[in-house]
Amino acid sequence: MHRSSLADSPLLKVSRPVSACSRCRSAKVKCDNKLPACTACERAGREKECTAANDQFARGKERSYVAALELRIEKLERRLAYARSTKASVALHGPDEPPAADQSRKDSLAFIRAAIHRKAVRTQEKADINTLVSDFGYLAVNTTTRDFDPSESNMTFARLVLAASTNEPVPEPKTTSLPAEATARALVQYYETSMLPLYPAFPGTSLHALLSDLYQGRPRPIRSSEYWLFWMVLAISSAAQSRSWQDGHYLNAVEFVGRALPHADRALKPGYVTQVQSLLLLTQYSMLDPAHFDSWHPIGFTCRAVVDQGLHQDPPHTQQMDQDALSARRRTFYCVYSLDRAISMVHARAFSFYDDAVSVALPPSGQPGSPLPKAPMARPPPDASVPLFRLRRLQSEWYQTLYQGDPTQAMPDSTSFIWQKCFDMWEWCEKLPADVSPPIREMLDLELRYSYVYCIASSARAAQVSSYGRLLIFEHAISYMDRMHDIAKRTGNAAFYTYHDALRVFFMASQFVAVLRDAGDVLLSGSPIPMPPSIPGKPSPPPPPVRHDRGTGDNLDRSLRCVERVKNTLRLFGDRWEDAFSLLKGFENLSADMWESLAVKRDMRNVAAAGQWQQQMPVA
Template sequence: MPRSSFSDNPLLRVSRPVSACSRCRAAKVKCDGKLPACTACEKAGRENECSSANDQFARGKERSYVAALELRIEKLEKRLAFARSRKASVNLHDMDEAAAPADRKDSLANIRAAIHRKAARKREDADVNALVSDFGYLSVNATTRDFEPTMGNMTFARLVLAAATNDDVPDPAEDSFPTRAEALATIQYYTANIFTLFPFFSETHLLTVLDVVFQQDERAKERLKDADFWLLYMVLAVGYTAQSKTHDDEFYRRGLDFVARALPFADKALMPGYPTQIQSLLLFTQYSMLDPSHFDSWYLIGFASRAVVDLGFHQDPPQLQVPDKVAFDLRRKMFYCVYALDRTISMIRTRSFSFTDDSVNVEYPSPSGPSTTLITGPQSADPALLLFQLRRIQSEWYQTLFQADSGPLPDAASFIWQMCLEMREWNESLPDNLPSGIRELLDLELRYSYVYCLAPSDRSPHLTDYARKLIFEHAIAYMNTVHGVAHGASTAFYTSLDALKVYFVAMQFFAVFNAARELLISDARIVPPITRPGTAPPPPLPHRPVGGEDSVDRSLRCLQQVVETLSRFSERWDIASQLKTTNSTRTTTSSNISFSINSSHRDRLPHIPITISHMHRTRRLSRRNLTLITSHIRPTRHLNISLTHTPRSSWVILQCKSRA
């Protein structure tokens, strides 16, 4: 592989000078080559006379980084002048042809001239594109090389860790490294349940690294890069932690152990300017979503989004500059994985996206499913493409309703019905051969999206009774499914963000119930609102089994599922501190429901616990622990439900009180 010259890739450091400055050379004293003036000239007060890089130094060995950049600019200017002169010569050639006698314009000459002009235009376009890419590369490297390990103690990786670390990671255990069979089983779990949604690296490369690590050949291990070790260890960390059920079980400890093994390779793995930085940050973000007590996913996905923009992955290059189709498709996958995680993390934390859709011009990556056709598109078992499509729809209505101007949106109902229609069409296009766990996860995402899109906002502050009924039905369906996930053996990729989604959906359920409780529990038919011609119709209500529970029973069961699901998730994640971070810019969030229960419903009421979650610190363990205090009450005649979070403290209270 040919090595690039110093002027093509200048290092942000001072190379050893090939000669002393002119003053030290004349005085025959030692010159340390310090810039902008050597020490001898500084002491003598002759800083202005200290020579910089000039003709006495070898070309390409300048002492000054600025001089190297000037040389690079000079080369680019020469290339630009050459491209312009070529364009002028082509134009002159066209003018000469127009002035030529008619008898010379035979068919063969015309064909040759057309071919020549087309080739010249292609060469010119290629030169201009290469020139622009050179300027972009120069800009990125001039800023990001400051974080190379050779420049001092501060590296980009340490900046990332300083911003995103919530708690220190303990040192790895000496005897905790698994066998190759155990590591391979964990990798297979990761690829089957997580990689299928976020395919941002090569599976073949991962297995190659695994084989080399477990070989006895030390020379082969030395050929591995730091990013390779980071890839393997973080995949194992995510794979183990994703199987954890409680905060301190064996899977969690093994995952944390592999994070500790990966961190020594962070300086090179997270170095800016390379695609491996994006892959490393994505793995780091995935782990932080599973272990929020140690790392903050909001900061990590922010760094990943900036890395994507810095490398230009948010814009597809011209087709002429795509020699490797496989690498180009992987580039698109990396972008959309960052896009999907940025959207879901920003939405649940009610924050702005790292970049808007207007700045994005990237086609979807090629489908990888076996049954994909050019007619149906991604109608195969390709969950990643399906997830990317849903994130694009979510991004559109979230930016319009929650990130745009605060003024009311003209005809907000039509816009919301259109977004609901697109999400319903997306759901109807899901293939039948999707794995059951993936289908269940996508169904939860759809229910959550319906509730979020229909919820009141500054641009759509008013809810109709039909919209309240939609939120009511989708929230009950969401809670019924997520309750089974929390208490079942689902292998899909559920994270601490899903606990926040449960809290959000519960808050919306309580809000609409409090606003229209009599209407919602009466099971009366609600007429859909009338829409203007040419606009999307209101979405239909979710299907309910005939002869099932009435709305009172369904509401009580939904309430109990909220309590049990949050209690189960709190055994795995520190929900209280996440809610405190999520709502740090808000006032106290509270929703109360009260409704009368007649004697016929009294015997059906379940035991509903009061759940108080409190986060506190233990100095010896230096970690956040969650204390659950539960007691049981049986409502008698009047049920009062309160779900409260106070940002100034770390308390999250879900209460059910009864009074006669």
């Protein structure tokens, strides 16, 4: 059961992980955080005076970050000790002990006091956690610190990440042995086919080499980061193939995560690229198992690690770097960038860093490595990561402008801006490589339709949606739901679908209901809505999508079928992720009036059609 936690209303402030220097902050100007001095200070000749807001945790002072966390923990422990010491004076007995009075008297003073005490403890505990997690946003969480080792008493970066990200504790693993080699290789191959083409944060060769070392007994020590990689890849592949939170795939995934967690302190040790890769794996698993982890916090910490290690900037030209190493560095960054944009958009939250702070060229197409000759796959799957990275950059541009810009500043021509972004995304689709596998191409097409609707929908800076825009939302939403309904029914998917797709289904369904409420009569009548005329010097709107459901009824039938498929899809997703049932209930409440209206119109149409048919029948 998914417990109520900070995942529902997280307070971790990671949206702007790079703080402005003191001079730019006092002058209220934008700071690019360039090292050793920002551009504004360089232009003013104040390079030596450029000090960041988190300078108290600068190089050489990393221990103060740990001390700040330990001090905070001691403060919380004192509060909890005080709460326990006052328990006896609040209630006649402990809340977990049996009452001394008759248990049938539910309104006794003891029960009332015990209930008040439990509520007070829960309230205080929640307030303490909220305060602690809020403070993380103001602490300079330096993820490049390498000078502390894990122990039973101190706070490590890994424990901080897991404490903020965990919804429900992961059960202790039941075994200590490795899974069968055939099982491990099958799961690695699934990850290589479904996830690695989209997020190549590490080469596939490293996975196969690690498998050989683990199962062939090669005499070399295995590092904690390698164990973390092995177990998390198995967990992600198992969870991705699960269709119910009670099936064997999901239970195996939880078991594999339990085997990985003991290696977290070393795998997530700050200051290394392996830390970013390990955090990425935790983020991917969190997207598949929202019952145990909240994906919002892992991706925030991952972005913090990327910024602190400088991966959001290409090395200067004066620094000679091997091209393969540079390409691997860029792939790692864009994997983080892509997941951060996807997770932030699906939760309607701010990005962890803005595009203005990024200066990284796209990596070249192609997998970073091919499997070893003895691997089960003869060649790596086609690389789809660079097309996905390009789409994320397009999404990031219009999302920041429409949803993260100042809502008090109206856009001079929001319609032209939206049409231009839709055209850019259409152009991106036309340039997709021909060798992209059909399952991943289908996933990218769904992502494109989701992006169209998101971009055209009413936003903070473009509240008005034109009639033609509503038509595009109507058509793309129906097409999206038809495809997603089929995907939800499949026993196996060869692409990376997560709980976030359930959130996308709810978003698309909500926009579908919104346009039917605003312009239902026009859309349901099937009357043509002309495309706005082209204006010289301004972008043209995109054409309506090609219908793939012709012959299946008019727009009224299509709308009713779309609502039914939304419910069925969320119900199927609910078997995998219990939170999807809450989305289903929310959509049923949202669409109840509209569904009733559509059903009445269908009955009236059928009655009218039956009357016309009787009139046309010849008299005997």
